[in-house]
Amino acid sequence: NLADDVGGLKKVLANVSTRGAMGEIQAEQILQSILSxxxxxxxxxxxxDCRGQVEFAIKLPGSDGNLDDPVWLPIDCKFPKEDYERLLDALDEGDKDLIEKAYSKFESNVTNKAKTIRKEYVSAPHTTDFAVMFLPTEGLYADVVRRPGLFEKLQRDCQIVVTGPSTLAAFVNSLQMGFRTLALEASASEVWNVLGAVKTEFVKFGGMMDTLHRQLNTAANTIGGDGKDSVQRRLRAMERKLKDVESIPSSSTNLLEGLNESDND
Structure with missing residues (x-):
């Protein structure tokens, strides 16, 4: 029944390792859906200098833009269940004093977790100068944001960016756009080099075309121009000289053949 289901859920959430696994599974699903x-x-x-391993870390290009020597962006999952449950109970009761006490404990818990993340996982230049704390429920994230000044304090004093499921997805998507921009920039540099080579070859091709054009003009002028050394002018002069010479019948062309035979003898 419903009561048994709720009781089973509470038992699951009461187990620290299970809560952590839930956060890790959710974070990994988000990363897998966006990043390669x-x-x-x-x-x-x-x-x-620390033995701990952060649950997830995004590879960012190093100073030379190479992912083989990356700068890591740490992402750690946290679920302050007990203090959060006390806060929810206080909000249900509507007691202002109880709500403020619960909020103070909740804020202290989240702040301590943020400090731990910074201490164990943030180490510039091996990493970015900040890390991401992932809270696996939207309600938990909303209460961090709702607490006046808490979100900003975590960023300013602990160098921690707090995210929930939807904000982590949006954050990683923005990074993915950055990856694509870097890839386009790398491709653009390659294309630019190719275009530079094409430009060089095109200049050479233009020079060859100019030379060919001059040579063709010279040949055209030699064949059909009006200059004194043109072929057409020489041909017309020859025609004028031969104008008064009578042509012999085609049957008499054997005389030429006879001349050729005499030459052979």
């Missing part, structure tokens, strides 16, 4: 496997890592040691 080579764009992020799981259980990554991002801090050279």
């Amino acid at each position: 496997p080579n764009q992020y890592g799981k259980n990554v040691k991002t801090h050279p």
Whole structure:
């Protein structure tokens, strides 16, 4: 029945490792749906002086734009269940003093978790100078944002960006757009080099065409121009000289053949 289902859910949520696994599964599903496997890592040691491994880390291009030597962006999942449940109970009761006490404990818990993430996983230049805390429910994220100044304090003092399921997806999507921009920039540089080579060859081709054009003009003038050395002018002069010479019948052309035979003898 419904009561048994609710009781079973509470038992699941009461187990710290199970809660952590829920957050990890949800975060991994978001990353898998947006990034390719080579764009992020799981259980990554991002801090050279700490033994801990962050649950997820996104690969960002290093100083030379190479992903083989990346800068890591740590993402760690947190679920402050007990303090959050106390806050929800206080909100249900509507007691202002109880709500404020619950909020204070909740804020302290979230802040401590943020400090732990920064201490264990943030290590510039091996990583970005901030990390991401992933809260696996929208309600949990909303209460962090709703608490006046908490979200900003985590960013300013702890260098931690808090995200929920939808905001993590939006955040990773923005990074993916950045990856595409970098890929386009790399492709653009290659295209630019090709265009530069084509331009060089085109200049050479233009020079060859100019030379060919001059040569063709010279040949055309030699054949059909009006210059004194043109073929057409020489041909017309020959025609004028031969104008008064009578042509012999075609049957008499054997005389030429006889001349050829005499030459052979």
